Amino acid sequence: MRARFGDQTSTALMLAIPALLGLTLFILLPFLTALALSFTNLRLGSPLPVEWVGLEQFRRIFSDADFLRALANNLLFAAVVVPLQTALALALALLLNQGLRGATAFRTLFFMPVVFPMSLVAVIWTLVYAPGPNGMMNALLEQVSFGYWEARDFLRDPVLALPAIMLLSIWQGSGYQMVILLAGLQNIPQELYEGAALDGAGHRQQLLHVTLPQLRNPLIFVMLVTTILAFRLFDQVQIMTRGGPDNATTTVMYETVQAIFTRRQVGRACAMAVVFFLLVLTITWLQRRLVRQEREVA
Amino acid sequence: MASIVFDHVSKTYSDGADVIRQLHLAVENGELLVLVGPSGCGKSTALRMVAGLEEISAGEIRIDGRVVNDIPPQRRNLAMVFQNYALYPHMTVRRNLEFPLRMRKLAGAEITRRAEKIAEMLDLTALLERKPKALSGGQRQRVAMGRAIVRDADAFLMDEPLSNLDAKLRVQIRTEIASLQARLDVTTLYVTHDQVEAMTLGQRVAVIREGRLQQVAPPWEIYRQPANIFVAGFIGSPGMNVLRGTLEAVDGNPVIDLGPTRLSLPKQTLVDHPGLQADLGQALLIGIRPEAIHLADNLTKDVLPAQAHAVESLGHETILHVTTGLTTIPCDTINPAASATPAPPLIAVLPGRHTFRPGDSLRLDIDGNGLCFFDMSGNAVR
Amino acid sequence: MKPTAHFLTQLLRYSVLTTLALLFLAPLIIMLVGSLKADARVLVEAGTLAAFLPDEASLDNYADVFRRSDFLRFFFNSVLITSAIVISGLLVNSLAGYAFARLQWRGRDLLFNLVLALMILPFEAIAVPLFYGVSMLGLRDTYFAQIAPFIANAFSIYLFYSFFIGLPKEFEEAARLDGADTLRIFFTIIVPNSKPVFASVAILSFLTWWGSYLWPLMVTIGPSVRPLPVAITGFFTLPPLLWGDILAFGVMMVAPVLVVFIIFQRWFVRGVTASAIKG
Numbered sequence: 001m002r003a004r005f006g007d008q009t010s011t012a013l014m015l016a017i018p019a020l021l022g023l024t025l026f027i028l029l030p031f032l033t034a035l036a037l038s039f040t041n042l043r044l045g046s047p048l049p050v051e052w053v054g055l056e057q058f059r060r061i062f063s064d065a066d067f068l069r070a071l072a073n074n075l076l077f078a079a080v081v082v083p084l085q086t087a088l089a090l091a092l093a094l095l096l097n098q099g100l101r102g103a104t105a106f107r108t109l110f111f112m113p114v115v116f117p118m119s120l121v122a123v124i125w126t127l128v129y130a131p132g133p134n135g136m137m138n139a140l141l142e143q144v145s146f147g148y149w150e151a152r153d154f155l156r157d158p159v160l161a162l163p164a165i166m167l168l169s170i171w172q173g174s175g176y177q178m179v180i181l182l183a184g185l186q187n188i189p190q191e192l193y194e195g196a197a198l199d200g201a202g203h204r205q206q207l208l209h210v211t212l213p214q215l216r217n218p219l220i221f222v223m224l225v226t227t228i229l230a231f232r233l234f235d236q237v238q239i240m241t242r243g244g245p246d247n248a249t250t251t252v253m254y255e256t257v258q259a260i261f262t263r264r265q266v267g268r269a270c271a272m273a274v275v276f277f278l279l280v281l282t283i284t285w286l287q288r289r290l291v292r293q294e295r296e297v298a
Numbered sequence: 299m300a301s302i303v304f305d306h307v308s309k310t311y312s313d314g315a316d317v318i319r320q321l322h323l324a325v326e327n328g329e330l331l332v333l334v335g336p337s338g339c340g341k342s343t344a345l346r347m348v349a350g351l352e353e354i355s356a357g358e359i360r361i362d363g364r365v366v367n368d369i370p371p372q373r374r375n376l377a378m379v380f381q382n383y384a385l386y387p388h389m390t391v392r393r394n395l396e397f398p399l400r401m402r403k404l405a406g407a408e409i410t411r412r413a414e415k416i417a418e419m420l421d422l423t424a425l426l427e428r429k430p431k432a433l434s435g436g437q438r439q440r441v442a443m444g445r446a447i448v449r450d451a452d453a454f455l456m457d458e459p460l461s462n463l464d465a466k467l468r469v470q471i472r473t474e475i476a477s478l479q480a481r482l483d484v485t486t487l488y489v490t491h492d493q494v495e496a497m498t499l500g501q502r503v504a505v506i507r508e509g510r511l512q513q514v515a516p517p518w519e520i521y522r523q524p525a526n527i528f529v530a531g532f533i534g535s536p537g538m539n540v541l542r543g544t545l546e547a548v549d550g551n552p553v554i555d556l557g558p559t560r561l562s563l564p565k566q567t568l569v570d571h572p573g574l575q576a577d578l579g580q581a582l583l584i585g586i587r588p589e590a591i592h593l594a595d596n597l598t599k600d601v602l603p604a605q606a607h608a609v610e611s612l613g614h615e616t617i618l619h620v621t622t623g624l625t626t627i628p629c630d631t632i633n634p635a636a637s638a639t640p641a642p643p644l645i646a647v648l649p650g651r652h653t654f655r656p657g658d659s660l661r662l663d664i665d666g667n668g669l670c671f672f673d674m675s676g677n678a679v680r
Numbered sequence: 681m682k683p684t685a686h687f688l689t690q691l692l693r694y695s696v697l698t699t700l701a702l703l704f705l706a707p708l709i710i711m712l713v714g715s716l717k718a719d720a721r722v723l724v725e726a727g728t729l730a731a732f733l734p735d736e737a738s739l740d741n742y743a744d745v746f747r748r749s750d751f752l753r754f755f756f757n758s759v760l761i762t763s764a765i766v767i768s769g770l771l772v773n774s775l776a777g778y779a780f781a782r783l784q785w786r787g788r789d790l791l792f793n794l795v796l797a798l799m800i801l802p803f804e805a806i807a808v809p810l811f812y813g814v815s816m817l818g819l820r821d822t823y824f825a826q827i828a829p830f831i832a833n834a835f836s837i838y839l840f841y842s843f844f845i846g847l848p849k850e851f852e853e854a855a856r857l858d859g860a861d862t863l864r865i866f867f868t869i870i871v872p873n874s875k876p877v878f879a880s881v882a883i884l885s886f887l888t889w890w891g892s893y894l895w896p897l898m899v900t901i902g903p904s905v906r907p908l909p910v911a912i913t914g915f916f917t918l919p920p921l922l923w924g925d926i927l928a929f930g931v932m933m934v935a936p937v938l939v940v941f942i943i944f945q946r947w948f949v950r951g952v953t954a955s956a957i958k959g
Binding site: 008009011012013015016018019020021022023025026027028029030031033034037042044092095096098100106107108109110111112113114115116117118119120121122123124125126127128130134136171175176179180183228232234235238239253256257260261266269270272273274276277280281284 | 690693694696697700704705706707708710711722723724725772773775776778779780783784785786787788791794795800801802804805806807808809810812815829830831832834837862863866887891893894898908910912913923926927930933934937938941948949952
């Protein structure tokens with residue numbers, strides 16, 4: 001029987017099925033599995049029978065001090081890194097948008113860390129944070145504090161370990177934000193500035209009343225991505241501190257991997273993954289709302 | 299070569315909008331038929347249904363007697379020239395010309411031979427290795443034509459092929475298309491919104507309005523005997539004036555009472571339009587071409603006093619918008635008897651040697667020969 | 681603005697940019713310079729200006745990397761895994777993007793919304809069940825486990841979709857009338873006119889998978905199919921701790937990315953910004 005004219009279902013399925021199959025098999029199915037397993041006590045290689053435990057896993061992880069610490073660390077990380085990194089990236093983008101000669105070269109330099117694999121970045125920064133007065137960061141801080149800084153072992157210091165990881169994350173990520181904000185800046189119609197100038201707005205007023213409002217959506221976007229990244233934090237922690245010292249740098253993902261990897265607790269790890277997903281969902285939902293609000297106003 | 303038949307074809311979009319309603323029309327073998335109408339009237343949709351790019355909601359389209367409703371475009375053997383030419387940007391002119399032949403899996407040497415022959419015919423030989431980006435508008439247009447010609451399609455479909463060209467080039471390519479079509483003797487369905495293009499190119503012209511066919515006829519007939527006031531107003535630049543009046547017989551001679559003035563018609567009028575007999579003493583609509591309005595002289599029997607309102611001087615002629623006491627009817631209204639839109643000015647086209655200024659008082663003379671008559675619903679009275 | 685004032689502002693801007701650029705570059709220079717130094721000096725000189733000066737440069741550390749680790753194998757693994765994901769991903773996702781953007785089919789809108797929904801699901805959320813599945817099937821420590829899950833990608837489909845939907849339809853219509861079928865149109869008309877999106881998707885996924893760490897850390901057991909990001913941390917923890925060797929390893933690991941980045945910089949930036957222009 002001939003297909004109805006204009007209906008290309010068979011061709012379309014032929015084209016889309018490899019991708020749809022992949023997404024179903026490797027994303028949708030695992031995700032649904034995670035949801036299901038988070039209600040069980042499944043363990044890898046355990047001889048005990050699998051039981052349906054309801055919300056028990058969730059109750060357990062939320063009364064687990066390590067996991068709560070991990071959540072707090074992620075939140076703290078996001079609270080510090082997102083504003084700092086965004087501010088730095090915005091400053092860089094504004095500087096590079098002044099039509100300076102050589103701006104492209106600077107853009108390349110600031111973007112360079114973004115292409116570095118995180119595991120390599122973590123290794124290099126371990127050297128940067130080397131303990132003792134010869135360590136690069138220690139030496140630098142000693143220089144700028146005129147000798148008042150006393151050498152610390154950043155990655156083994158319960159107070160400094162998380163900030164140390166925050167710093168390298170900002171270093172690695174701000175180039176990404178900068179490039180997006182720069183593209184956003186270049187999308188702002190020149191007429192808006194000309195109009196504002198004719199209305200008597202100075203540089204600062206133009207920044208406040210033209211640039212920032214026009215940059216709202218790119219800003220929301222980069223902040224969303226960075227927030228989600230903050231909750232995905234794993235590589236740096238795994239390589240540099242293993243969550244220590246005293247859980248000072250543990251994260252939700254680190255705890256999740258620990259649960260399945262060292263303790264083989266599939267059910268528990270899945271519950272953590274579900275919590276992680278709900279966090280990401282909330283953040284995304286917030287961003288969508290923020291963007292929509294702006295559209296309604298406009 | 300093939301004929302194209304629209305057999306009561308309709309097109310309704312999923313949102314319920316009717317774009318084409320009961321289109322019934324045949325393009326004869328070897329004929330160039332122009333579909334013309336204002337933008338959004340559905341003429342392009344009609345063309346795209348022939349091409350197979352739009353689904354047919356009801357009715358049948360037959361190409362050479364074969365129903366094509368369910369046949370995909372690649373199997374209809376039609377060639378189409380698009381408004382923006384749709385030349386493949388990444389291919390040279392040569393590859394563009396060869397593409398339809400490659401799709402037909404012709405032998406390599408044959409492909410080259412035919413592409414080069416077409417290139418020569420269209421004076422494109424020097425441009426064969428260029429990409430479309432490096433061509434002028436006129437050259438691109440010729441490549442698009444070449445791609446249509448190269449493969450002996452059963453019919454050509456042209457969707458506003460001249461609208462992206464500037465005015466001068468448009469006239470030149472228009473004549474090229476006409477002579478090419480005549481030489482190749484290929485059935486051609488040509489869509490345009492430009493009535494000048496329609497009149498100059500079409501062996502027959504089909505006027506479409508809001509998805510409905512208004513009239514199909516050779517250009518002269520469309521011009522002289524428009525089927526209704528819409529066609530009357532759409533064809534011709536400027537279009538026909540339509541006035542409201544009453545037909546009377548005075549001493550056996552037909553006279554139209556236009557209100558402020560009377561217009562005596564030649565006796566022959568009632569013979570040429572037998573339908574008018576029934577309208578004696580009735581209100582009806584009278585169509586007057588702007589060219590049929592002259593300046594009155596001493597011999598003028600029924601002088602129409604008027605006042606110039608706007609003057610457009612084109613050099614060889616002057617277009618006058620005048621205010622008179624006449625009841626003019628806008629041609630694009632659905633119900634001319636009770637139109638809400640304000641009455642348009644009367645328009646006259648006078649030889650360019652006359653100069654006027656807005657506000658001038660004029661004495662006009664309406665030529666009673668070659669008038670058109672419509673009933674109060676706007677349809678021609680023959 | 682007065683000329684002198686203008687000059688001073690410019691000077692200020694350049695100084696700020698240069699200072700920041702130096703801070704950004706410092707870790708990278710240290711890596712490159714350190715990789716050319718004797719191991720013992722790397723750590724000792726890290727806090728001094730000598731860290732930036734490659735005196736007595738030698739390639740001994742590089743030779744050491746090959747001697748002390750199976751670098752070529754890791755490199756080969758990374759190249760194989762990344763290129764397999766990128767190349768098959770380009771094909772699979774562009775075809776799907778095209779089907780969603782241009783073809784008329786039942787269930788299209790529903791499925792496309794599902795694809796959009798999957799976009800917000802980060803890999804981390806499914807790493808655990810995926811790991812469980814891979815372990816159950818005995819597929820740990822295989823190339824397959826590191827390639828297959830990442831070929832189909834919702835975000836790539838979305839990028840292709842939004843590019844294709846912006847292409848003028850006339851090319852495809854002309855090609856259909858010229859006698860080409862859908863696949864033919866895709867490969868002869870669409871692909872050659874969509875280089876920007878193919879470049880963006882290729883670069884984005886190359887970057888992602890060349891640096892991917894969590895998944896290979898979970899699924900690889902021995903060195904046989906281990907890619908560079910996991911290998912470097914293994915080398916990092918391999919006693920004795922020789923910083924010169926580690927940095928040389930790092931230089932060789934990042935070199936391909938940098939080469940690609942410098943050649944295709946425009947596309948990198950476009951790819952990254954393309955990902956932001958949505959919603």
